[in-house]
Amino acid sequence: MNINATLFLQAIVFAILVWFTMKFVWPPITKALDERAQKIADGLAAADKAKAELASANKRVEAELATSKNETAGRLADAERRGQVIVEEAKLRATEEGNRIIAAAKAEAEQQSVKAREALREQVAALAVKGAEQILRKEVNAGVHADLLSRLKTEL
Template sequence: MSITGTLIVQMIVFLILVGFTMKFVWPPIAKALDDRAAKIAEGLAAADKAKSELSAANKRVEAELGQARNESAQRLADAERRAQAIVEEAKARATEEGNKIVAAARVEADQQALKAREALREQVAALAVKGAEQILRKEVNAGVHADLLARLQTEL
């Protein structure tokens, strides 16, 4: 065989090999490569979607945290205002009760002072009557009268 014949036979074998490869070998390889590329594309799309969902979730979490902080601050302020109102109300009630107690004590002290004055008046009247009786029983004498009046003064 000549080199040309060998070359032609090699070309025919090569073309048969290329045809066989393109018909039976290349489609499964191309399909596997396309499937792999599709899986990679799906993975990248899922990663992008997950990244955007994560970002949105982080924004929602931050918004809810801010809202929770605002609500807790508002509740704390409301509780402080309520506590202050309760303290003021208790102070007002205590002042009112104190005023009532002081007024009752004043009334009672006035009543006791009146009772003491009345008792003193009765005692003074009794002493005056007693002194008058003693003066009238004794003889009319200025020295004796002065002595009796001095005793009355000391008793008062």
């Protein structure tokens, strides 16, 4: 065989091989590569979407935390104010109770003072009668002289 015929035959075989490869082998490989590229693109898009959702979720969480902190601070302030109001009310009630107890004690002291004065008047009247009896050297009848004794008590 001649080298030219061999080269020509090899070129024809190579052309048939190229045609067979382009017709039957290359399309499944291209299809597989395209599918793989699409899967990668979908995965990257999903990753970008998840990243955006994560950022959005982080913003919502931060907003909820800020709202929660504000609500907590407000509730603590309200509780503190309410506590102060309760303390002030308790102080006011204690002051009123103290004033009432003092007033009752003063009234009781006044009553006891009046009773003591009455007892003292009676004792002074009895001493005056005894003194008058001693002076007059005769017995003074309290029943007979009740009017005189009552005037003497009022004057004392």
